[in-house]
Amino acid sequence: MSTQPFPFLLLPHAWASRNRVRRREKGDLLRGIVFGSIGIVVSAALFYGAYWVTTQLAAYEEFGDYLLRLGLSWLFLTFLAFLAFSGVVTSLSTFFLSDDLRLLMASPVAARRFFQARFARTVGSASWMVVIFMAPVLIGIGVGRCAPYAFYATTIATVVPFSIVPVALGSACTLFVVNVFPAKRARDLLMLMGLGFAVAVVLLLRFIQPERLLRVESLPDVTDFFATLQSPITPMLPSFWAGETLFAAVQGGFDWLHAAALWTTAGAFTVLLGAAHARWHFAGYSRSQEAPKTRFARFRTLDLVASALPLSPVRRQLLVKDVKIFLRDVSQWVQLLPLLALVLLYLYNFRVLDLDRIPYMSGFVKNVYAFINLGMAGFVMATVAVRFVFPAVSAEGSAFWIIRTSPISMHDFLWSKFWTALFPVLVFTEALTIAANQLLGVDPFLKLVAAATIFALTFALVGLACGLGARYPRFNADATQAAGSYGGVMFMIAAVALIIVSIVLVGWPSSMYLMAQTGRFSYRLTPERYVMIVASFSAAAAVCMATWWLAMKSGVRALDEMRK
Amino acid sequence: MIAVQDLVKEYGRFRAVDGISLDVRPGEIHGFLGPNGAGKTTTMRMIAGLLKPTSGRILVDNNDLERDPEAAKRALGFIPDRPFIYDKLTAGEFLTFHAGLYGFGNGNVASRVHEMLDLFELRQWEDQLIESFSHGMKQRLVMSSAFLHRPQAVAVDEPMVGLDPRGARLIKDVFRRMSERGVAILMSTHTLEVAQEMCHRVSIIQKGRIIAHGTVDEVKQMAGSSTDEHLTSVFLKLTGGGALQEIDEI
Numbered sequence: 001m002s003t004q005p006f007p008f009l010l011l012p013h014a015w016a017s018r019n020r021v022r023r024r025e026k027g028d029l030l031r032g033i034v035f036g037s038i039g040i041v042v043s044a045a046l047f048y049g050a051y052w053v054t055t056q057l058a059a060y061e062e063f064g065d066y067l068l069r070l071g072l073s074w075l076f077l078t079f080l081a082f083l084a085f086s087g088v089v090t091s092l093s094t095f096f097l098s099d100d101l102r103l104l105m106a107s108p109v110a111a112r113r114f115f116q117a118r119f120a121r122t123v124g125s126a127s128w129m130v131v132i133f134m135a136p137v138l139i140g141i142g143v144g145r146c147a148p149y150a151f152y153a154t155t156i157a158t159v160v161p162f163s164i165v166p167v168a169l170g171s172a173c174t175l176f177v178v179n180v181f182p183a184k185r186a187r188d189l190l191m192l193m194g195l196g197f198a199v200a201v202v203l204l205l206r207f208i209q210p211e212r213l214l215r216v217e218s219l220p221d222v223t224d225f226f227a228t229l230q231s232p233i234t235p236m237l238p239s240f241w242a243g244e245t246l247f248a249a250v251q252g253g254f255d256w257l258h259a260a261a262l263w264t265t266a267g268a269f270t271v272l273l274g275a276a277h278a279r280w281h282f283a284g285y286s287r288s289q290e291a292p293k294t295r296f297a298r299f300r301t302l303d304l305v306a307s308a309l310p311l312s313p314v315r316r317q318l319l320v321k322d323v324k325i326f327l328r329d330v331s332q333w334v335q336l337l338p339l340l341a342l343v344l345l346y347l348y349n350f351r352v353l354d355l356d357r358i359p360y361m362s363g364f365v366k367n368v369y370a371f372i373n374l375g376m377a378g379f380v381m382a383t384v385a386v387r388f389v390f391p392a393v394s395a396e397g398s399a400f401w402i403i404r405t406s407p408i409s410m411h412d413f414l415w416s417k418f419w420t421a422l423f424p425v426l427v428f429t430e431a432l433t434i435a436a437n438q439l440l441g442v443d444p445f446l447k448l449v450a451a452a453t454i455f456a457l458t459f460a461l462v463g464l465a466c467g468l469g470a471r472y473p474r475f476n477a478d479a480t481q482a483a484g485s486y487g488g489v490m491f492m493i494a495a496v497a498l499i500i501v502s503i504v505l506v507g508w509p510s511s512m513y514l515m516a517q518t519g520r521f522s523y524r525l526t527p528e529r530y531v532m533i534v535a536s537f538s539a540a541a542a543v544c545m546a547t548w549w550l551a552m553k554s555g556v557r558a559l560d561e562m563r564k
Numbered sequence: 565m566i567a568v569q570d571l572v573k574e575y576g577r578f579r580a581v582d583g584i585s586l587d588v589r590p591g592e593i594h595g596f597l598g599p600n601g602a603g604k605t606t607t608m609r610m611i612a613g614l615l616k617p618t619s620g621r622i623l624v625d626n627n628d629l630e631r632d633p634e635a636a637k638r639a640l641g642f643i644p645d646r647p648f649i650y651d652k653l654t655a656g657e658f659l660t661f662h663a664g665l666y667g668f669g670n671g672n673v674a675s676r677v678h679e680m681l682d683l684f685e686l687r688q689w690e691d692q693l694i695e696s697f698s699h700g701m702k703q704r705l706v707m708s709s710a711f712l713h714r715p716q717a718v719a720v721d722e723p724m725v726g727l728d729p730r731g732a733r734l735i736k737d738v739f740r741r742m743s744e745r746g747v748a749i750l751m752s753t754h755t756l757e758v759a760q761e762m763c764h765r766v767s768i769i770q771k772g773r774i775i776a777h778g779t780v781d782e783v784k785q786m787a788g789s790s791t792d793e794h795l796t797s798v799f800l801k802l803t804g805g806g807a808l809q810e811i812d813e814i
Binding site for chain 1: 609613615633635637642648649662664665666667
């Protein structure tokens, strides 16, 4: 019997992808168009941004070259940490938790080939986002500097080994922890890594103080800013080697030293990791199959809180069940951590934004920012809702028969899902909006309007997510797949439309009110204008309430119709 | 063909498998019986190479699973209690991939895949995605993959779960035919009727230890039962299910 080379082990994924393309499901085309369009717009923006900055820097000759060189190094440095973290998370799945491991580990596949196939998959899964983000940026730089074709070939030859090094480090970290920690604690590792990553991102951004770039009046600050990124260890990092290799290529040369450093390090790390896997992978895999310890085994606080709530026994049990399942599934709530990191950065940016340096515009800009903030908070809420609320019905999975055969109406079931989700989403988005507006120092009237709008939007978006989640459930899919399904895309489109409509309906009367308050353009509030303001606010509230109510009603009807 | 010697598996302080030894001969169907949580699935997983034993030795076709895992696994077909199959592959693609895992050359794969699909009555579903299969069809597909590479030994965990009478009959016939051809089959099961009907010898495991071992008649004698007595009551006597038996008799 012949031995197949390691790419053979990647065939199921290739075949599965081909089958998915061949047998399109309902909504696949729509999803492709929506996500494809977003991707094209983002890529075009990145390309144009990189192209514009590169052409601007070209005007400064040596200083421009210096900044481009540092910029490239900084770009790779940013992704270095991301790739290492991504390597930890992805290798935990590909080497230890993935379902198909039971099939592969029971097969007579040589440990070396198994490692090669899994590591190739880990590198691919961990780095595709970075590659997709980097491609338009690097092409933009190449076009901006009229780089020769060899630059683009060098780009590929640089990004590949650059991705391998941090992913190998991340995988080694996972291998170590899975072997050291008690069984199934590897999942807890995810939580720790997530928290660590969030904190690291915040600290990194705090450390480099990007707001200093806004002080264009002092050019040396810009060089200081980039100089901050340099340290004695920087030349030892693959990010530096990648930046140097590409900087040489963009000028028509080739930096053999740094390219060789990248490739030899990537090769050495792969060989060392392969040897470590040959020695410790099976022991780690064996441990990862042991039953996990129950987290929140008693969790009396939840039972006490639930018993204090004015709920029927049925709704109370549904609430307790949903909360406990969510808290015990680390893979679910750990996904909140990157979002939390982004929110912290978002608030931090508002704190350091020095709008008072634009004196005659600061009041106006702050109030415009209040509405941008409202839109951002709405979008964050929609993201949370599509990921955590929309799959709530689908999450019942194959256990949904328990609900359907018990004496619970679908009305009670879905409304229980709604109230369970509403409270945390409301607290989270209200806190985000109020904190951001406080840090910005917007007008008190706008603070009130924003808080009230978010309140109404929360009911609407959580209701919409519950309703559409019940209308388009995916019982055999995990939460991420459910969120990316036809219904999930429909929800996101409807949610974005609702957020825009709401902002327009509250933004227009608010601006009328503020103009009258500040006396700008001699604007006064007549009784007719008061009526229009009240009507517009009322319309916003009505749109939100109608969305909430109709979506929930539609969801309940869809669940009832499952019996037919 | 399958030899297990002083096998131990510990999870922290808990000893799930406590020094068991087994020997399944060529052509033998060996029943591996025991109550829930006795250590059956843990043992089967160690034999399949999915779990690392704390101590002990496993030989498949004289290949030590620890020292030469590839050779041992090549000689073994494993049918898990909860099979994983790639949902987005067709039955034909899954079996082709499986054949490749066991080193089948491209030349004779298609005919062998068709042979197995015919044997397990899945030929008409060859080009259908596995996600559209019923539980019983998935079970039969996994079994066909286990026999695809002509193993000398098969370890099967709960083979009859979820099968309709026709499917169960089919599996029994296949196991008998494979046994007649010299394949050693170690079968973990709760279905004592199946064990009584099919197994040449049985081992009963409780709390990680083998408490009875031999032919069905020998096990009955060990329990002090007559040879006419059903295996269920013998099993309950041996595993401490006397109270249940009394309920059964009421």
